[in-house]
Every structure is written in structure tokens, then in C-alpha cells.
Amino acid sequence: MNSPPTRKIRYAIAGSAGRMGRTLIEAVLQDADAELAAALEHADSPSLGKDAGEPLGMPCGVEITTDLDAALAGADCLIDFTRPEGTLRHLEACRAHHVAMVIGTTGFSAEGKANIAAAAREIPVVFAPNMAVGVNAVFRLLDVAARILNAGYDVEVIEAHHRHKVDAPSGTALRMGEIVARALGRELEECAIYGREGHTGERPATQIGFSTIRGGDIVGDHAVLFAGLGERIEITHKSASRMPYARGALRAGRFLLGKSHGLFDMQDVLGLR
Numbered sequence: 001m002n003s004p005p006t007r008k009i010r011y012a013i014a015g016s017a018g019r020m021g022r023t024l025i026e027a028v029l030q031d032a033d034a035e036l037a038a039a040l041e042h043a044d045s046p047s048l049g050k051d052a053g054e055p056l057g058m059p060c061g062v063e064i065t066t067d068l069d070a071a072l073a074g075a076d077c078l079i080d081f082t083r084p085e086g087t088l089r090h091l092e093a094c095r096a097h098h099v100a101m102v103i104g105t106t107g108f109s110a111e112g113k114a115n116i117a118a119a120a121r122e123i124p125v126v127f128a129p130n131m132a133v134g135v136n137a138v139f140r141l142l143d144v145a146a147r148i149l150n151a152g153y154d155v156e157v158i159e160a161h162h163r164h165k166v167d168a169p170s171g172t173a174l175r176m177g178e179i180v181a182r183a184l185g186r187e188l189e190e191c192a193i194y195g196r197e198g199h200t201g202e203r204p205a206t207q208i209g210f211s212t213i214r215g216g217d218i219v220g221d222h223a224v225l226f227a228g229l230g231e232r233i234e235i236t237h238k239s240a241s242r243m244p245y246a247r248g249a250l251r252a253g254r255f256l257l258g259k260s261h262g263l264f265d266m267q268d269v270l271g272l273r
């Protein structure tokens with residue numbers, strides 16, 4: 001078990017003017033064991049030069065900047081919930097500065113995931129599709145449920161997010177499908193179906209279906225349905241705000257403190273391995 005930090009952890013936040021970025025900054029400013037070292041945004045952001053805490057009513061003296069090298073020079077850990085292409089650029093900079101990284105970005109290609117794994121041989125990285133503690137508890141419950149309900153139950157994964165989310169299904173939904181498939185001895189790539197339309201024929205018994213909803217300001221809802229004959233079991237998680245993801249990310253950053261390298265996820269952070 002990691003010892004409690006003896007000093008404040010200095011966080012740099014990527015995408016600091018976005019919805020998740022602002023929530024991360026709020027979480028850092030509220031955490032007695034954390035310090036905001038830097039707030040990063042892209043070159044076209046209208047927020048550049050502004051106090052990162054001002055939109056929250058929590059001015060902190062840290063201006064939003066594009067200077068990645070300067071940001072990492074004063075940071076212990078970079079937290080990134082942006083887009084794959086930006087995250088991979090930030091990853092290479094963290095690698096050069098030997099700064100730990102917490103990655104909550106989703107939608108990576110196989111090549112992108114391989115790049116993250118390669119960087120983790122030199123720096124410590126937590127890479128997880130969902131940082132919320134409750135969601136990671138659900139991951140464990142799904143593994144147990146799938147092993148028990150291993151015959152006679154059809155599996156469907158349903159997720160809903162706000163209208164601005166650009167990838168589908170969500171990384172969390174895909175991880176849920178992977179967990180269930182592994183517990184059932186299946187390969188998700190071979191049994192997944194992403195939406196249905198027209199004359200689809202009878203549902204194959206080994207299929208794992210995904211349904212995606214996009215609309216409004218839904219933060220994130222996920223459910224896995226095990227549908228049998230005469231009964232249904234649903235395991236559901238609903239997010240009312242982004243703060244659980246932010247607090248989980250800070251917990252991940254603390255976990256990385258003092259580590260020289262390695263690729264971890266929230267199951268490692270929470271001691272669930």
C-alpha cells in the first residue's frame with residue numbers, strides 16, 4: 001500500500017477550459033493534498049491568459065497557457081481527459097520530462113494504445129476508461145455476475161452521454177463488454193454487435209450487444225442487462241456530475257507518486273487486482 005504523500009502533489013491539467021478540465025481544476029483546488037501547477041489549453045482557446053480558477057469563482061493565480069514544457073517542469077503529474085491526438089502529444093512530452101500521467105481520454109486506436117504502453121516503460125501511467133470509484137466497483141460486479149450467469153442469459157450494454165461526446169460506444173461501455181466477454185470465455189471482437197437495424201434474424205446466444213444514446217447534458221449512464229427466461233438482472237451506474245471522475249483521477253495521481261514507470265488502471269489504484 002502506498003504511504004500518504006508528505007507534500008502536496010502538483011498537477012497539470014490538460015483541456016483546462018473544457019467541462020471536464022474545469023471539474024478537475026475544481027477538485028484540485030478543493031483538495032488539501034493537491035496543488036494546481038499548470039492549466040493547459042490549445043492555441044485557439046479564448047481562455048488563454050485567464051486565471052484557471054476564475055470561472056469557478058476560485059481564482060488561484062494560475063494562468064491558462066499553451067506552454068507544455070513550462071507546465072510539466074513544475075508538475076508531478078499531468079491529468080488528461082481530452083482527445084486521443086492531443087493526449088498522445090502530451091504523453092510524449094511527459095515522457096521527455098519524466099512526469100507521471102493520468103489518462104482518462106477514450107477513443108484510442110490500437111496504435112495509440114500501443115504508444116501508451118511503450119511510454120509506460122519509461123514513466124508511470126494510469127490509463128483507464130473511467131476514473132470513478134463507483135464505476136470500477138461495477139466492473140468487479142460484472143465479472144462476478146457474468147461468471148454466475150454464464151448460460152441462458154443474453155447480454156446487452158446500454159450507455160448514454162451528452163450530445164458533445166465524439167466517440168461511441170463509450171470507453172466505459174467497451175470495458176464493460178470486455179469484462180463480461182472475458183468472464184464468459186469469449187472474444188469481444190468476435191461477439192459484439194453495435195446497434196441493430198432491419199431484418200436482423202434471431203439473436204445469437206453468444207452475442208454481446210451495445211446500444212448508444214447521445215443527447216442533452218447526460219453526464220454518463222451505463223447499464224449491463226443479463227436477460228434470461230423469466231428474469232432480468234441489470235447492473236447500472238449513473239453519474240450526476242463529473243466530480244467522481246475528477247476525484248478518481250486525483251486518487252490515481254497519488255497512486256503514481258514515487259513510481260518510476262509502469263502501466264496501471266483504476267483496478268490497480270483501488271487495490272482490486
